[in-house]
Amino acid sequence: MSFNKQIYDIFIIGGGINGAGIARDAAGRGLKVFLAEKNKVGSATSSWSSKLIHGGLRYLENYEFKLVKESLKEREVITSIAPTITKPLPFVIPHSKKLRSKLLIRLGLFLYDNLGGKTKIPKSSKINFNKKYSNILKSHFKVGFQYYDVQVDDKKLVEMNIEDAKKMGAHIVENRKVINANRSKKGWEILLDNDEVVNSKILINAAGPWINEIVNNVIKANKNKSIRLVKGSHIIIKKLYDQEVAFTLQNDDNRIVFVIPYKNVYSLIGTTEVDVNSPDNPKISNGEIIYLINTINNHFIKQISEKDILDTFSGIRPLIEDFKDASKVTRDYVFDLNLENKNSPLLNIYGGKLTTYRKLSENVIEELTPYLSIKNSKNWTDTKVL
Ligand SMILES: Cc1cc2nc3c(=O)[nH]c(=O)nc-3n(C[C@H](O)[C@H](O)[C@H](O)COP(=O)(O)OP(=O)(O)OC[C@H]3O[C@@H](n4cnc5c(N)ncnc54)[C@H](O)[C@@H]3O)c2cc1C
Structure with missing residues:
Protein backbone atom coordinates (compact mmCIF):
# COMPACT_ATOMS: atom_id res chain seq x y z
CA MET A 1 0.00 0.00 0.00
CA SER A 46 -22.43 11.97 -19.23
CA SER A 47 -21.57 10.94 -22.80
CA TRP A 48 -24.67 8.80 -23.32
CA SER A 49 -27.19 11.65 -22.99
CA SER A 50 -29.39 13.32 -25.62
CA LYS A 51 -26.75 16.07 -25.60
CA LEU A 52 -29.16 18.87 -24.76
CA ILE A 53 -28.85 21.79 -22.41
CA HIS A 54 -32.55 22.22 -21.99
CA GLY A 55 -35.25 23.36 -19.62
CA GLY A 56 -37.12 20.11 -20.19
CA LEU A 57 -40.38 21.25 -21.76
CA ARG A 58 -42.16 18.02 -20.91
CA TYR A 59 -41.38 18.28 -17.18
CA LEU A 60 -43.93 21.11 -17.05
CA GLU A 61 -46.60 18.43 -17.43
CA ASN A 62 -45.40 16.97 -14.14
CA TYR A 63 -45.61 20.44 -12.53
CA GLU A 64 -41.81 20.54 -12.12
CA PHE A 65 -41.74 24.34 -12.37
CA LYS A 66 -38.74 24.77 -10.05
CA LEU A 67 -36.63 22.30 -12.03
CA VAL A 68 -37.62 23.82 -15.39
CA LYS A 69 -36.93 27.35 -14.15
CA GLU A 70 -33.49 26.43 -12.81
CA SER A 71 -32.71 24.49 -16.01
CA LEU A 72 -33.75 27.37 -18.26
CA LYS A 73 -31.55 29.74 -16.28
CA GLU A 74 -28.69 27.30 -16.54
CA ARG A 75 -29.28 26.97 -20.30
CA GLU A 76 -28.41 30.65 -20.50
CA VAL A 77 -25.36 30.31 -18.27
CA ILE A 78 -23.92 27.18 -19.91
CA THR A 79 -24.36 28.72 -23.38
CA SER A 80 -22.32 31.72 -22.28
CA ILE A 81 -19.54 29.83 -20.44
CA ALA A 82 -19.17 27.07 -23.06
CA PRO A 83 -19.74 28.90 -26.37
CA THR A 84 -17.48 26.63 -28.43
CA ILE A 85 -19.41 23.44 -27.65
CA THR A 86 -23.02 24.68 -27.50
CA LYS A 87 -25.44 25.87 -30.14
CA PRO A 88 -29.12 26.81 -30.10
CA LEU A 89 -31.31 24.56 -32.20
CA PRO A 90 -34.95 24.93 -33.27
CA PHE A 91 -37.23 22.08 -32.13
CA VAL A 92 -40.50 21.41 -33.96
CA ILE A 93 -43.45 19.66 -32.30
CA PRO A 94 -45.84 18.24 -34.92
CA HIS A 95 -49.35 18.67 -33.53
CA SER A 96 -51.46 15.54 -33.33
CA LYS A 97 -55.20 15.96 -32.66
CA LYS A 98 -55.35 12.74 -30.61
CA LEU A 99 -52.61 13.83 -28.21
CA ARG A 100 -51.84 17.09 -26.35
CA SER A 101 -54.23 19.92 -27.27
CA LYS A 102 -52.96 23.06 -29.00
CA LEU A 103 -53.96 25.05 -25.94
CA LEU A 104 -51.90 22.86 -23.62
CA ILE A 105 -48.83 23.08 -25.88
CA ARG A 106 -49.19 26.86 -26.19
CA LEU A 107 -49.49 27.23 -22.45
CA GLY A 108 -46.42 25.03 -21.94
CA LEU A 109 -44.43 27.02 -24.48
CA PHE A 110 -45.50 30.32 -22.95
CA LEU A 111 -44.13 29.15 -19.61
CA TYR A 112 -41.03 27.77 -21.32
CA ASP A 113 -40.37 31.13 -23.00
CA ASN A 114 -40.75 33.07 -19.76
CA LEU A 115 -39.92 30.96 -16.69
CA GLY A 116 -36.16 31.35 -17.04
CA GLY A 117 -36.21 35.16 -17.19
CA LYS A 118 -34.20 37.15 -19.73
CA THR A 119 -32.82 35.04 -22.55
CA LYS A 120 -30.96 35.37 -25.84
CA ILE A 121 -32.65 32.19 -27.09
CA PRO A 122 -35.47 32.91 -29.61
CA LYS A 123 -39.09 32.59 -28.43
CA SER A 124 -41.51 29.87 -29.55
CA SER A 125 -44.01 30.19 -32.39
CA LYS A 126 -46.79 28.29 -34.16
CA ILE A 127 -45.87 27.01 -37.62
CA ASN A 128 -47.72 25.84 -40.66
CA PHE A 129 -46.33 22.74 -42.33
CA ASN A 130 -47.71 23.64 -45.78
CA LYS A 131 -44.83 25.99 -46.15
CA LYS A 132 -42.25 24.23 -44.04
CA TYR A 133 -41.38 20.59 -43.55
CA SER A 134 -44.14 19.28 -45.85
CA ASN A 135 -41.41 17.32 -47.65
CA ILE A 136 -40.30 15.74 -44.35
CA LEU A 137 -43.40 15.02 -42.27
CA LYS A 138 -46.39 12.86 -43.21
CA SER A 139 -49.20 14.85 -44.84
CA HIS A 140 -51.65 14.57 -41.90
CA PHE A 141 -49.37 16.80 -39.83
CA LYS A 142 -50.65 20.25 -40.83
CA VAL A 143 -49.48 22.49 -38.01
CA GLY A 144 -46.97 22.46 -35.23
CA PHE A 145 -44.98 24.55 -32.81
CA GLN A 146 -41.38 25.62 -32.78
CA TYR A 147 -39.23 26.39 -29.75
CA TYR A 148 -35.50 26.52 -29.10
CA ASP A 149 -33.13 24.54 -26.93
CA VAL A 150 -29.36 24.11 -26.91
CA GLN A 151 -27.24 21.25 -28.19
CA VAL A 152 -23.97 20.45 -26.42
CA ASP A 153 -20.99 18.17 -26.79
CA ASP A 154 -21.63 16.41 -23.48
CA ASN A 224 -29.25 4.73 1.32
CA LYS A 225 -32.05 6.17 -0.73
CA SER A 226 -33.99 3.76 -2.85
CA ILE A 227 -33.43 4.36 -6.58
CA ARG A 228 -34.65 2.97 -9.86
CA LEU A 229 -32.22 2.40 -12.69
CA VAL A 230 -33.94 3.41 -15.92
CA LYS A 231 -32.20 2.82 -19.24
CA GLY A 232 -32.52 5.33 -22.07
CA SER A 233 -31.27 4.41 -25.55
CA HIS A 234 -30.52 6.28 -28.76
CA ILE A 235 -30.04 5.16 -32.35
CA ILE A 236 -27.89 7.00 -34.90
CA ILE A 237 -28.79 6.95 -38.60
CA LYS A 238 -27.71 8.85 -41.73
CA LYS A 239 -29.47 12.21 -41.52
CA LEU A 240 -33.20 11.96 -42.20
CA TYR A 241 -33.37 15.47 -43.71
CA ASP A 242 -31.05 18.37 -44.52
CA GLN A 243 -32.46 21.21 -42.37
CA GLU A 244 -30.72 22.13 -39.09
CA VAL A 245 -33.86 21.47 -37.09
CA ALA A 246 -34.76 18.95 -34.41
CA PHE A 247 -38.17 17.33 -33.94
CA THR A 248 -39.95 16.65 -30.65
CA LEU A 249 -42.23 13.73 -31.48
CA GLN A 250 -45.17 12.80 -29.28
CA ASN A 251 -46.03 9.14 -28.89
CA ASP A 252 -49.37 7.54 -28.03
CA ASP A 253 -47.93 6.46 -24.66
CA ASN A 254 -47.43 10.19 -23.90
CA ARG A 255 -43.65 9.85 -24.14
CA ILE A 256 -41.45 12.19 -26.20
CA VAL A 257 -38.79 11.15 -28.70
CA PHE A 258 -36.24 13.63 -30.07
CA VAL A 259 -34.78 13.57 -33.59
CA ILE A 260 -31.68 15.75 -33.45
CA PRO A 261 -29.18 16.71 -36.18
CA TYR A 262 -25.89 15.17 -35.10
CA LYS A 263 -22.33 15.84 -36.30
CA ASN A 264 -23.53 17.32 -39.64
CA VAL A 265 -24.34 14.02 -41.35
CA TYR A 266 -26.39 12.01 -38.84
CA SER A 267 -29.70 12.08 -36.98
CA LEU A 268 -29.66 11.14 -33.28
CA ILE A 269 -32.94 9.56 -32.17
CA GLY A 270 -34.00 8.87 -28.59
CA THR A 271 -34.82 8.07 -25.93
CA THR A 272 -36.58 5.14 -24.34
CA GLU A 273 -37.30 4.31 -20.69
CA VAL A 274 -36.73 0.75 -19.54
CA ASP A 275 -36.19 -0.40 -15.94
CA VAL A 276 -32.97 -2.39 -15.47
CA ASN A 277 -31.25 -4.13 -12.55
CA SER A 278 -27.63 -3.12 -13.08
CA PRO A 279 -25.85 0.10 -14.10
CA ASP A 280 -23.13 -1.85 -15.94
CA ASN A 281 -22.76 -2.04 -19.75
CA PRO A 282 -26.17 -0.71 -20.81
CA LYS A 283 -27.17 -1.87 -24.30
CA ILE A 284 -30.19 -1.19 -26.46
CA SER A 285 -32.74 -4.03 -26.69
CA ASN A 286 -34.72 -5.12 -29.76
CA GLY A 287 -37.85 -3.72 -28.15
CA GLU A 288 -36.28 -0.27 -27.85
CA ILE A 289 -35.03 -0.39 -31.46
CA ILE A 290 -38.54 -1.20 -32.68
CA TYR A 291 -40.05 1.55 -30.50
CA LEU A 292 -37.71 4.21 -31.93
CA ILE A 293 -38.09 3.01 -35.55
CA ASN A 294 -41.90 2.98 -35.24
CA THR A 295 -41.87 6.51 -33.82
CA ILE A 296 -39.93 7.74 -36.85
CA ASN A 297 -42.08 5.83 -39.33
CA ASN A 298 -45.29 7.20 -37.76
CA HIS A 299 -44.12 10.77 -38.35
CA PHE A 300 -41.77 10.99 -41.33
CA ILE A 301 -42.32 10.40 -45.04
CA LYS A 302 -38.97 8.68 -45.25
CA GLN A 303 -39.28 5.25 -43.63
CA ILE A 304 -36.42 3.56 -41.82
CA SER A 305 -35.62 0.03 -40.75
CA GLU A 306 -32.98 -1.72 -38.63
CA LYS A 307 -30.65 -1.71 -41.65
CA ASP A 308 -30.37 2.09 -41.39
CA ILE A 309 -28.98 2.04 -37.85
CA LEU A 310 -25.29 2.98 -37.86
CA ASP A 311 -24.73 3.02 -34.12
CA THR A 312 -26.55 2.97 -30.79
CA PHE A 313 -25.79 3.97 -27.23
CA SER A 314 -27.60 3.62 -23.93
CA GLY A 315 -27.28 5.28 -20.53
CA ILE A 316 -28.82 4.77 -17.13
CA ARG A 317 -30.81 7.33 -15.16
CA PRO A 318 -30.62 6.79 -11.40
CA LEU A 319 -34.10 8.04 -10.48
CA ILE A 320 -35.25 8.45 -6.92
CA GLU A 321 -37.88 5.75 -6.39
CA ASP A 322 -41.30 7.27 -5.87
CA PHE A 323 -43.30 4.47 -7.49
CA LYS A 324 -44.49 6.59 -10.42
CA ASP A 325 -44.32 5.91 -14.13
CA ALA A 326 -40.62 6.37 -15.17
CA SER A 327 -41.41 9.43 -17.32
CA LYS A 328 -43.10 11.11 -14.32
CA VAL A 329 -40.26 10.55 -11.82
CA THR A 330 -38.36 13.78 -11.14
C1 LIG B 1 -30.54 8.41 -21.94
C2 LIG B 1 -30.25 9.67 -21.18
C3 LIG B 1 -30.39 10.89 -21.81
C4 LIG B 1 -30.12 12.07 -21.13
N1 LIG B 1 -30.22 13.25 -21.78
C5 LIG B 1 -29.96 14.40 -21.12
C6 LIG B 1 -29.99 15.63 -21.81
O1 LIG B 1 -30.19 15.72 -23.02
N2 LIG B 1 -29.79 16.76 -21.08
C7 LIG B 1 -29.54 16.72 -19.74
O2 LIG B 1 -29.41 17.79 -19.15
N3 LIG B 1 -29.43 15.55 -19.08
C8 LIG B 1 -29.63 14.40 -19.74
N4 LIG B 1 -29.51 13.20 -19.09
C9 LIG B 1 -29.06 13.19 -17.70
C10 LIG B 1 -27.53 13.31 -17.62
O3 LIG B 1 -26.91 12.56 -18.64
C11 LIG B 1 -27.05 12.83 -16.26
O4 LIG B 1 -27.74 13.49 -15.25
C12 LIG B 1 -25.56 13.10 -16.03
O5 LIG B 1 -24.79 12.69 -17.11
C13 LIG B 1 -25.13 12.36 -14.78
O6 LIG B 1 -23.80 12.65 -14.52
P1 LIG B 1 -23.08 11.97 -13.31
O7 LIG B 1 -21.76 12.64 -13.14
O8 LIG B 1 -23.98 11.93 -12.13
O9 LIG B 1 -22.94 10.43 -13.74
P2 LIG B 1 -21.90 9.70 -14.73
O10 LIG B 1 -21.63 10.48 -15.95
O11 LIG B 1 -22.38 8.31 -14.90
O12 LIG B 1 -20.56 9.69 -13.88
C14 LIG B 1 -20.36 8.83 -12.77
C15 LIG B 1 -18.94 8.30 -12.88
O13 LIG B 1 -18.62 7.58 -11.70
C16 LIG B 1 -17.67 6.61 -12.08
N5 LIG B 1 -17.57 5.60 -11.03
C17 LIG B 1 -18.52 4.71 -10.64
N6 LIG B 1 -18.04 3.93 -9.65
C18 LIG B 1 -16.76 4.34 -9.40
C19 LIG B 1 -15.73 3.91 -8.50
N7 LIG B 1 -15.91 2.87 -7.64
N8 LIG B 1 -14.53 4.57 -8.52
C20 LIG B 1 -14.31 5.59 -9.38
N9 LIG B 1 -15.24 6.02 -10.27
C21 LIG B 1 -16.45 5.39 -10.27
C22 LIG B 1 -18.23 6.07 -13.39
O14 LIG B 1 -17.25 5.41 -14.17
C23 LIG B 1 -18.77 7.35 -14.04
O15 LIG B 1 -17.85 7.89 -14.98
C24 LIG B 1 -29.74 12.01 -19.77
C25 LIG B 1 -29.59 10.78 -19.14
C26 LIG B 1 -29.81 9.62 -19.83
C27 LIG B 1 -29.59 8.30 -19.17
Missing part, protein backbone atom coordinates in the same frame (compact mmCIF):
# COMPACT_ATOMS: atom_id res chain seq x y z
CA SER A 2 1.23 3.51 -0.74
CA PHE A 3 0.07 6.47 1.33
CA ASN A 4 -0.57 9.87 -0.25
CA LYS A 5 0.77 12.30 2.41
CA GLN A 6 -1.55 15.15 1.49
CA ILE A 7 -4.84 15.58 3.38
CA TYR A 8 -7.44 16.70 0.87
CA ASP A 9 -10.50 18.81 1.68
CA ILE A 10 -12.72 16.94 -0.74
CA PHE A 11 -12.45 13.52 -2.34
CA ILE A 12 -14.85 12.96 -5.26
CA ILE A 13 -15.80 9.50 -6.51
CA GLY A 14 -16.72 9.73 -10.21
CA GLY A 15 -15.58 11.84 -13.14
CA GLY A 16 -18.93 12.37 -14.83
CA ILE A 17 -20.34 15.87 -15.30
CA ASN A 18 -21.30 16.22 -11.63
CA GLY A 19 -17.91 15.14 -10.26
CA ALA A 20 -16.11 17.31 -12.84
CA GLY A 21 -18.26 20.36 -12.08
CA ILE A 22 -17.75 20.03 -8.33
CA ALA A 23 -13.98 19.56 -8.78
CA ARG A 24 -13.76 22.74 -10.88
CA ASP A 25 -15.88 24.83 -8.54
CA ALA A 26 -14.08 23.63 -5.40
CA ALA A 27 -10.56 23.97 -6.87
CA GLY A 28 -11.40 27.53 -7.93
CA ARG A 29 -12.16 28.34 -4.29
CA GLY A 30 -8.72 27.18 -3.20
CA LEU A 31 -9.85 23.80 -1.83
CA LYS A 32 -7.63 20.73 -2.10
CA VAL A 33 -9.50 18.32 -4.35
CA PHE A 34 -8.89 14.68 -5.32
CA LEU A 35 -11.13 13.05 -7.94
CA ALA A 36 -10.93 9.39 -8.92
CA GLU A 37 -12.63 8.00 -12.04
CA LYS A 38 -12.63 4.25 -12.66
CA ASN A 39 -12.51 4.65 -16.46
CA LYS A 40 -11.94 7.79 -18.54
CA VAL A 41 -13.61 11.00 -17.38
CA GLY A 42 -16.96 11.57 -19.06
CA SER A 43 -17.08 8.04 -20.42
CA ALA A 44 -20.37 6.94 -18.77
CA THR A 45 -23.83 8.52 -18.46
CA LYS A 155 -18.30 14.56 -23.21
CA LYS A 156 -16.33 17.73 -24.02
CA LEU A 157 -18.26 19.58 -21.31
CA VAL A 158 -16.94 17.07 -18.77
CA GLU A 159 -13.41 17.22 -20.18
CA MET A 160 -13.36 21.04 -20.13
CA ASN A 161 -14.47 21.12 -16.48
CA ILE A 162 -11.77 18.56 -15.64
CA GLU A 163 -9.06 20.51 -17.49
CA ASP A 164 -9.98 23.70 -15.63
CA ALA A 165 -10.07 21.86 -12.30
CA LYS A 166 -6.58 20.49 -12.99
CA LYS A 167 -5.26 23.93 -13.91
CA MET A 168 -6.51 25.19 -10.55
CA GLY A 169 -4.68 22.44 -8.69
CA ALA A 170 -7.18 19.57 -8.44
CA HIS A 171 -5.64 16.11 -8.45
CA ILE A 172 -7.56 14.00 -11.00
CA VAL A 173 -6.85 10.35 -11.67
CA GLU A 174 -8.38 8.18 -14.41
CA ASN A 175 -8.62 4.40 -14.60
CA ARG A 176 -8.57 4.25 -10.79
CA LYS A 177 -11.48 2.61 -9.07
CA VAL A 178 -12.32 3.51 -5.48
CA ILE A 179 -12.63 0.17 -3.70
CA ASN A 180 -12.94 1.09 -0.05
CA ALA A 181 -13.64 4.16 2.11
CA ASN A 182 -13.40 4.17 5.90
CA ARG A 183 -14.22 6.89 8.35
CA SER A 184 -11.10 7.76 10.38
CA LYS A 185 -10.55 10.25 13.24
CA LYS A 186 -9.59 13.02 10.85
CA GLY A 187 -11.99 12.27 8.02
CA TRP A 188 -11.85 9.58 5.38
CA GLU A 189 -9.28 7.00 4.37
CA ILE A 190 -9.94 6.03 0.77
CA LEU A 191 -8.41 3.03 -0.97
CA LEU A 192 -7.88 2.99 -4.75
CA ASP A 193 -7.41 -0.13 -6.86
CA ASN A 194 -3.67 0.63 -7.31
CA ASP A 195 -3.32 0.26 -3.52
CA GLU A 196 -2.95 4.00 -2.99
CA VAL A 197 -4.52 5.35 0.22
CA VAL A 198 -5.82 8.93 0.13
CA ASN A 199 -6.98 10.96 3.15
CA SER A 200 -9.71 13.54 2.88
CA LYS A 201 -11.92 15.54 5.22
CA ILE A 202 -15.03 15.10 3.10
CA LEU A 203 -16.18 12.37 0.73
CA ILE A 204 -18.49 13.09 -2.20
CA ASN A 205 -20.19 10.19 -3.94
CA ALA A 206 -20.84 11.40 -7.50
CA ALA A 207 -20.92 7.95 -9.05
CA GLY A 208 -24.11 8.51 -11.07
CA PRO A 209 -26.00 5.24 -11.50
CA TRP A 210 -23.36 3.44 -9.38
CA ILE A 211 -24.25 5.60 -6.37
CA ASN A 212 -25.78 2.85 -4.27
CA GLU A 213 -23.08 0.38 -5.28
CA ILE A 214 -20.66 2.84 -3.64
CA VAL A 215 -22.89 3.37 -0.58
CA ASN A 216 -23.36 -0.38 -0.06
CA ASN A 217 -20.05 -1.93 -1.15
CA VAL A 218 -17.39 0.80 -0.88
CA ILE A 219 -18.51 2.97 2.04
CA LYS A 220 -20.61 0.21 3.60
CA ALA A 221 -22.96 2.79 5.07
CA ASN A 222 -26.07 1.36 6.64
CA LYS A 223 -28.60 3.51 4.82
CA ARG A 331 -35.10 14.49 -12.99
CA ASP A 332 -34.08 16.87 -10.21
CA TYR A 333 -31.13 16.03 -7.98
CA VAL A 334 -31.28 15.17 -4.30
CA PHE A 335 -28.44 15.55 -1.78
CA ASP A 336 -28.09 13.03 1.00
CA LEU A 337 -25.69 14.48 3.59
CA ASN A 338 -24.57 11.80 5.99
CA LEU A 339 -23.10 13.16 9.23
CA GLU A 340 -22.83 9.90 11.16
CA ASN A 341 -19.54 11.39 12.31
CA LYS A 342 -19.26 15.20 12.15
CA ASN A 343 -15.53 14.94 11.38
CA SER A 344 -16.19 12.93 8.26
CA PRO A 345 -19.14 14.25 6.25
CA LEU A 346 -20.34 12.17 3.32
CA LEU A 347 -22.41 13.68 0.53
CA ASN A 348 -24.26 11.31 -1.78
CA ILE A 349 -25.59 12.95 -4.94
CA TYR A 350 -28.68 11.32 -6.41
CA GLY A 351 -29.93 12.06 -9.92
CA GLY A 352 -29.56 15.31 -11.81
CA LYS A 353 -29.23 16.50 -15.38
CA LEU A 354 -26.33 17.57 -17.53
CA THR A 355 -28.04 20.98 -17.72
CA THR A 356 -28.00 21.60 -13.97
CA TYR A 357 -24.48 20.33 -13.17
CA ARG A 358 -23.02 23.83 -12.57
CA LYS A 359 -25.75 24.91 -10.17
CA LEU A 360 -25.59 21.51 -8.49
CA SER A 361 -21.85 22.01 -7.97
CA GLU A 362 -22.44 25.44 -6.45
CA ASN A 363 -25.08 23.98 -4.14
CA VAL A 364 -22.70 21.20 -3.09
CA ILE A 365 -20.18 23.79 -1.90
CA GLU A 366 -22.92 25.69 -0.06
CA GLU A 367 -24.05 22.48 1.65
CA LEU A 368 -20.50 21.63 2.71
CA THR A 369 -19.38 25.13 3.72
CA PRO A 370 -19.96 24.53 7.46
CA TYR A 371 -17.41 21.68 7.33
CA LEU A 372 -14.70 23.43 5.29
CA SER A 373 -12.56 26.51 5.59
CA ILE A 374 -13.07 28.14 2.23
CA LYS A 375 -10.82 31.00 1.08
CA ASN A 376 -13.13 32.14 -1.69
CA SER A 377 -16.78 31.85 -0.69
CA LYS A 378 -18.04 33.90 -3.66
CA ASN A 379 -19.76 31.90 -6.39
CA TRP A 380 -17.70 32.23 -9.58
CA THR A 381 -18.54 29.55 -12.16
CA ASP A 382 -21.47 31.37 -13.77
CA THR A 383 -19.24 33.91 -15.51
CA LYS A 384 -15.87 32.24 -16.01
CA VAL A 385 -15.67 30.77 -19.51
CA LEU A 386 -14.59 27.14 -19.62
